[in-house]
Amino acid sequence: MPRDFLKGVQDEYDVVVIGSGLAGLTSANILGRAGHRVLLLEQHYKLGGLATWFLRPGGHTFDISLHGFPYGMIKSCRRYWSREISDRIVQLKNIRFDNPQFSLTTTFDRQDFTRLLVEKFGQQEATVKAFFDTARGMNFYDDQSTTTGELFQRFFPNRNDIVRLLMEPISYANGSTLEDPAITYGIVFSNFMNKGVYIYEGGTDDLIKRMKKELESNNVDIRINCPVDKIDIKDGKVSAVQVQGRRIRCRAVVSNANLRTTVLNMIGEDRLDKDFVQQTQDVRLNNSSTQVYMALKEGESIDESSGDLFFTSTSPHFDTQSLLSRDITSRTFSFYYPRTRPWKKKERYAIVSSTNANWSDWADLSEHEYEESKADLVETTLDALERYIPGVRDKIDHAEAATPRTFQHYTKHQLGASFGTKFEGLAVSRDLPNQVGGMFHAGSVGIIMSGWLGAINYGVIVSNEVDQMLTSQSSAAV
Numbered sequence: 001m002p003r004d005f006l007k008g009v010q011d012e013y014d015v016v017v018i019g020s021g022l023a024g025l026t027s028a029n030i031l032g033r034a035g036h037r038v039l040l041l042e043q044h045y046k047l048g049g050l051a052t053w054f055l056r057p058g059g060h061t062f063d064i065s066l067h068g069f070p071y072g073m074i075k076s077c078r079r080y081w082s083r084e085i086s087d088r089i090v091q092l093k094n095i096r097f098d099n100p101q102f103s104l105t106t107t108f109d110r111q112d113f114t115r116l117l118v119e120k121f122g123q124q125e126a127t128v129k130a131f132f133d134t135a136r137g138m139n140f141y142d143d144q145s146t147t148t149g150e151l152f153q154r155f156f157p158n159r160n161d162i163v164r165l166l167m168e169p170i171s172y173a174n175g176s177t178l179e180d181p182a183i184t185y186g187i188v189f190s191n192f193m194n195k196g197v198y199i200y201e202g203g204t205d206d207l208i209k210r211m212k213k214e215l216e217s218n219n220v221d222i223r224i225n226c227p228v229d230k231i232d233i234k235d236g237k238v239s240a241v242q243v244q245g246r247r248i249r250c251r252a253v254v255s256n257a258n259l260r261t262t263v264l265n266m267i268g269e270d271r272l273d274k275d276f277v278q279q280t281q282d283v284r285l286n287n288s289s290t291q292v293y294m295a296l297k298e299g300e301s302i303d304e305s306s307g308d309l310f311f312t313s314t315s316p317h318f319d320t321q322s323l324l325s326r327d328i329t330s331r332t333f334s335f336y337y338p339r340t341r342p343w344k345k346k347e348r349y350a351i352v353s354s355t356n357a358n359w360s361d362w363a364d365l366s367e368h369e370y371e372e373s374k375a376d377l378v379e380t381t382l383d384a385l386e387r388y389i390p391g392v393r394d395k396i397d398h399a400e401a402a403t404p405r406t407f408q409h410y411t412k413h414q415l416g417a418s419f420g421t422k423f424e425g426l427a428v429s430r431d432l433p434n435q436v437g438g439m440f441h442a443g444s445v446g447i448i449m450s451g452w453l454g455a456i457n458y459g460v461i462v463s464n465e466v467d468q469m470l471t472s473q474s475s476a477a478v
């Protein structure tokens, strides 16, 4: 008989959180800590969503999205998780770039970028300062018609090399392009420039293990292997979720699943205002990714001078199409040393190569073509790495690839979207509680609310709103 993953579940909770990505986990934790009865339902057999890892024989472990996030993670994790977690966040100081336009190493903060822009790229200090101040001053209520490309053109006209320095890492971090609203760039770029790039020392498995412990201490009922099919609505308010043939009643739902799936499939068009449905249908998904995971044989090592994050490209110029093309020219290598990524006290080295990608390049391949394309991705990535670390191919014990299909499979994100939706998704996500009482969405949307920090912070914002709603309902009932 199949295992019942809902064994012992209650018939009713104050709030059901659908999905255990970083936004879902954070919402569940805050609401549990506030004393609400919380049920967390995750369709996968692991918690974490895209914040995940996998193991391979030979003592190898690979992280999928642990490459770098802004300093703000320390504060968010300390406040909304625990000191144990925030104390493990450390800076990555060795960020490298190599492309036909320039090669350099940086600590990736405002001070060092100012030095580079003035000394290496010949810009006036006043122009650089004005650019940084403009990016820093951007906020959600700003004019949204200026694109990132126009912003760059204003400060650094016709300098594709500068655009590449400023934009390549952000495109990699949140899938934004030169055509997206400039605020999506300004907010994320300024977060990084504040104090550089940070990582969780200990690996994603350690982080998620500690988060699970914290959730349990806040009495969150956690259930894996539990895909939610439907959200029931009665008199314009959420009343229950349907999962594994059961109906679990609740006063509020926070969905961390894909925004479009939440609105169009789990709630359903027939329950919603026509305009809102149309607005949701118009939300564009962000791009997906490919990755190649490479582990070194036991006893082999890589020198730490290889860097922590290495942005490489063979494309002569920077543009959105070549970043996404299946004919890969850009690869970001993350190097994991035993210091930054310990695994059961074993001295292991791993490298993960990541590239933004289009779903359409992978979606319709036959199984045979798909396997061939994956093998080609591994081989061409090893060739690219050889250029920087001669002989690395012979040191590698295991290499394999993930594609947009892999991301779709494990997270159920439509089109394997790595970074949620384009900007218009934010308005739909924010408007959801006005459409259906007690119905909230927290997860990667609008470019800004994606990435580890964006997802956690969005989880914080939404859980505070849920808390207010539940608390006001309870006091009204007294």
Ligand SMILES: Cc1cc2nc3c(=O)[nH]c(=O)nc-3n(C[C@H](O)[C@H](O)[C@H](O)COP(=O)(O)OP(=O)(O)OC[C@H]3O[C@@H](n4cnc5c(N)ncnc54)[C@H](O)[C@@H]3O)c2cc1C
Residues within 6 Å of the ligand: 018, 019, 020, 021, 022, 023, 024, 041, 042, 043, 044, 047, 048, 049, 050, 051, 064, 065, 066, 067, 068, 069, 173, 226, 227, 228, 229, 256, 257, 258, 289, 290, 291, 354, 407, 410, 411, 412, 413, 417, 418, 419, 420, 442, 443, 444, 450, 451, 452, 453, 455
């Ligand atoms: C290759 C790659 C590299 C990345 N690198 C970085 C990086 O270096 N730095 C950074 O900050 N960010 C990075 N990101 C982005 C970051 O990982 C994500 O933005 C963030 O983890 C998303 O969190 P989320 O809360 O939106 O939810 P997600 O992680 O998208 O999780 C959603 C969860 O909902 C669950 N779910 C879906 N449908 C259902 C259902 N019906 N019932 C129950 N559960 C359901 C899914 O299984 C999943 O667990 C990267 C992403 C990718 C793909």
